[in-house]
Amino acid sequence: MTPQLTVDEQMEILRRGTLEIVPEDELREKLVKSQKTGVPLRLKLGLDPTAPDIHIGHAVVLRKLRQFQDIGHEVVILIGDFTARIGDPSGRSVTRPLLSSEEIEANARTYADQYCRILDADKTKVLFNSEWLGKLDFADVIRVSAKVTVARVLERDDFANRLSDGRPIGLHEILYPVCQAYDSVALKSDVELGGMDQKFNILMGRDLQRESGQEPQVAMFMPILVGLDGVQKMSKSLGNYVGITEAPNEMFGKLMSIPDDLMPQYFELCTDVPMNEIEDIVYGLSNGKLHPMNIKKRLAREIVAIYHSEESAMEAQLEFEKVFSSGELPTDIPVCNIPTDIMKDGKIWAPKLLTFTGTASSNSDARRLIEQGAVSIDGERISDAGSDITIADGQVLRVGKLKFVKLQIN
């Protein structure tokens, strides 16, 4: 992109949205040195070999890496296939299922397809930590472990808490941070990015690099994006996410459903809107000069445009307004064939229509929806769950706010 930004300008870009840079002056020094020598910095991002669906929460870190790439630096995506066997003790205590090497490879490929939408593929490398961790023998493990003291490991919040609560800590879990730290040594990374939950592990990398005679990496901590519900972190399993491969209309709709007070955060972390403009927006919202809905539309447009295009973002907005503001039918309605043999005399039992079209999961579910007034055909509400209803070719069945099906009778 723009090759010759001053280091100050670079720092300003890189600081955006980050929680903490440890230590900040070392990052500056590294940037200065890199600019002088022309040797790019090596950025490390460790990823789990699971979770192949990247959402805009993951994208926060990936976009930060992209900023580094645009300045000229290179990124190493480190797939933790070896460490996955241990299970990161950070936060969750759920043991992860072991993955076969085929699965890991398949996941890594899916990852690659997706992160290319954000990262510059020419400046990105993917490595697996089994490559070096798998080669260590027991003596090596002891030698590396010897560089870390128990007190140092136990400083970590999670371990300290577990110890005082009398909850168990596996001996192997103590080695997890050591493994991750060793990755940094093996990669000779200059900067490692991660969430605050990675703080301990990433800082451990600094220690081990120093012990190994390397210049320690700088740690950059990125915030965890809050999900669409406005409460929990964005994650696929909670269903409160926007996937970066989702269609424009879906993205737009999902983004419009976030609580208002999430908007500033989303602007900062998920868009390229300049910070001073975001400040103006926040101010305008607080004094009532700006309407939250319009701002949210802008936000949704900005994000959709990143992963698709400005045109499709605009179209998504028009579609959204059409369906939700004007209450009109969406442009694309899935068609469902209704075979005549499940009908009699042009009629069909109402719950059957819902289960057949997949708009209800069971007759009981369908009955409920009908009784609650969620079901209509061509805008006319169906209210009797026991009744046979007359349907005609081309009619549109609507269930709830979001489900539409065009009936095709043959």
Added chain:
RNA sequence: GGGGGGAUUCCCGAGUGGCCAAAGGGAGCAGACUGUAAAUCUGUUGCGGAACGCUUCGGUAGUUCGAAUCUACCUCCCCCCA
């Protein structure tokens, strides 16, 4: 090695022989209200062509007219002591 506690519907969690398809909360869904939301209110959340019936409370086999509740065994989890 010894002792103790537990597994309930999507999640948490009540229920200790019939009044239990199973309290309460969370989450979801639907309706109202809105700005599309959030908040709020209301309803709903096993299955069945359904005012009746059927299948559920870790698994299996029992006891009983009747079991989520009692017994035996099994599986898995957790805690304490060593």
